[in-house]
Amino acid sequence: MSTLEDAVNDAPRAPKFLGQIFGKIVVENVLPLKEVGRLIHEGGEEPGSLREVGLAADIIGSVLEMVRSEKGESILKETCAACNLRLEDFRPPDPLRSR
Numbered sequence: 001m002s003t004l005e006d007a008v009n010d011a012p013r014a015p016k017f018l019g020q021i022f023g024k025i026v027v028e029n030v031l032p033l034k035e036v037g038r039l040i041h042e043g044g045e046e047p048g049s050l051r052e053v054g055l056a057a058d059i060i061g062s063v064l065e066m067v068r069s070e071k072g073e074s075i076l077k078e079t080c081a082a083c084n085l086r087l088e089d090f091r092p093p094d095p096l097r098s099r
Contacts, residue, residue, distance in 0.1 A: 001043035005053060015055050019062020026063060026079070027070040034083035036063060041089055054092040 007014045022036045040059050044050040050059070068076040079085075 001039065001050070002045055004043070004050060004055060005045055008055065015058035016062045019059040020066050022059065023063040023066020023070070026067055032083060033063070033067070033079050033085060037083065037085050037090075051090060051092060054094075056090040057087075057092065060087070060090045 001018075004014060004018065011017075022040070025031050026033050026036055037060060040056050040063075041051060042048060043056070044052070050056040064076060064080075067079060071079075
């Protein structure tokens with residue numbers, strides 16, 4: 001997570017792949033979505049820098065896509081509601097920067 005900002009230069013799809021890994025972790029009940037969301041929100045070279053550069057939104061979007069594809073829309077909604085996940089918390093200050 002701390003080197004993702006640099007990795008994106010060489011591997012532009014890294015946030016999507018990382019999100020898929022985190023999504024699988026959530027689907028397999030290794031970590032709850034709330035904890036994965038916290039890791040993403042606080043991640044980066046500096047705490048919270050993934051959010052600042054727009055990568056946090058990309059990662060959490062990929063996580064949610066994975067959960068939806070594996071478990072379905074209703075489980076995704078229940079999971080998000082149960083952990084009080086707010087998507088606004090992952091948006092960068094300038095929403096146009098997120099992919």
